[in-house]
Amino acid sequence: MKMTQFVIVGLGRFGSSIGRELVLLGNEVLGVDRDEEKVQELSSVLTHTVVADATEEEVLRSVGARNFDCGIVAIGDDIQASILAAILLKELGVKKVVAKAVSELHGRVLERLGVDRVIYPERDMGVRLAHQLVSPNLLDYIEISKKYTIAEMEVPSCLTGKSLANVNPRGRYGCSVVAINKPKGMIIAPNADDVLTEKDVMVVIGTNEQIEQFQNSIRR
Structure with missing residues (x-):
């Protein structure tokens, strides 16, 4: 089976859980988060981790986000950051973008932006x-x-x-x-x-x- 490359934006409970499982399934995972502590915690678990702000286009360009098969926006507590990260991943040409939504309105906005799949974990x-x-x-x-x-x-x-x-x-x-x-x-x-x-x-x-x-x- 071909190894799939994932970039996960947001390494909270949801993002870290997905990342751990994807690695166990034999995939390559890059984790991106602004919180240095979260990044450090997963540095030995994920394939690569980066302390960075994924709402900045140059940051996503520098980590080669456009080369990944799937981008996962796992930010839950900052809706604006979630939307910006999703927009940038789509504009950079990531093949598939999946995003977590914390409300129906948040989900509808993500869908209108062209996110391929919106997930509502709590609901x-x-x-x-x-x-x-x-x-x-x-x-x-x-x-x-x-x-x-x-x-x-x-x-x-x-x-x-x-x-x-x-x-x-x-x-x-x-x-x-x-x-x-x-x-x-x-x-x-x-x-x-x-x-x-x-x-x-x-x-x-x-x-x-x-x-x-x-x-x-x-x-x-």
Whole structure:
């Protein structure tokens, strides 16, 4: 797999978490922050770190930001700095720009600037946790768009021993089981004859409404 190069602007909790994981996944990561202490803390973790103000065009030019495959704006506490950094990364020609937003308005501004993907960490985590709290079978819940969701659901006792043909989530609710994680391994694209057991985890994709209907039908 080709190593991808990332530049992360802002090394707070969000930016440092992304950076650590990207390095673990075998990628090259440059971290940029004005806070010398944060930069020093990650200097032995990330590929490169720089103490600099990423809202200045010359700074981003000097670190070669335009040569990176993806720029991540992880600034959360300074909306003006976040917007300026995103603008500069886009103008410098970074192939893909991802930015953290702290509010809907902040996100809309970033989208209008042409940011390729806007992330709302606090909001998205809140949505996922709420769904997990009200649905005992739900292990994870990820919105892949405003309409579609991927959910991981623990198989309840009411479905144990039943085949996917018996459960028929697509026919009854419109959602599809695209994988089953069994103790012995993952089954990708399971067929109608695959039988569910109590320790299985179903990976289901569908609209938000379809997923909710399926959840309600199997709720303990």
